[in-house]
Amino acid sequence: MSLPVHLVPTLSGVAEGSVVEVTGDEAHHAVAVRRLAVGEQVVLTDGCGVSVTGEVESTGKRVFTVTVSSVDVAEPATPRITVVQALPKGERGELAVEVLTEIGVAEIIPWAASRSVAVWRGERAVKSHAKWVSTAREAAKQARRSWFPVVAPLATTAQVTALVRDADLAVVLHEEGPASFASLSVPAEGSIVVVVGPEGGISPEELAAFAEAGVQGVKLGDEVLRTSTAGVAAVAALLSRTARWA
Known part of the structure; x- marks a missing residue:
């Protein structure tokens, strides 16, 4: 036990x-x-x-x-994985945070995508962020993690674009992504960023900004995953290519 x-x-x-x-x-x-x-x-x-x-x-x-x-x-796990999670509706945000924490993500960044149904403003933003932090903390204890994930403040598309420029590998999940996870060159160390869009999808303008910043569009498969579970599937696919899951 x-x-x-x-x-x-x-x-x-x-x-x-x-x-x-x-x-x-x-x-x-x-x-x-x-x-x-x-x-x-x-x-x-x-x-x-x-x-x-x-x-x-x-x-x-x-x-x-x-x-x-x-x-x-314990030393921090490498490669370090950050997930940029577009705001889901309802309680699916906490579900995303929970499973991402359990799988070993180092940082979770809530993202105000242009097509996000949920909106964080004022007092609601404070309470919603606090729920994500609390969820991550409890999930980290359940997963017996020595390093707890960081839940960053709400980010804009411009802030996310600046973040991905510095990553050793950055991918955005998209149904028309030209790449597959099998084709990616996954770094053994450094930083990986995964961008997960909202229920309404990522806008053409956002995709263009990410592409200009060097983000690779990746398709998970023919099945359509919810935004709250797509991130954990993507991280699992990446971890299977690293020594963390060797």
């Missing part, structure tokens, strides 16, 4: 025998909801590559402490 994972702000300087205190909402959920008990083994991570395993020494209303028995430091 896998040990429960809890996120802490930092594990800097922590070594075997150290006592780490967990407080706030993370501790409340562990103690009050999950009924964490003294003597139980848990994993703590800072989401930035450091994870520790240890035994629960004490619990309180919104606090528990862990005595560390082992420390693990």
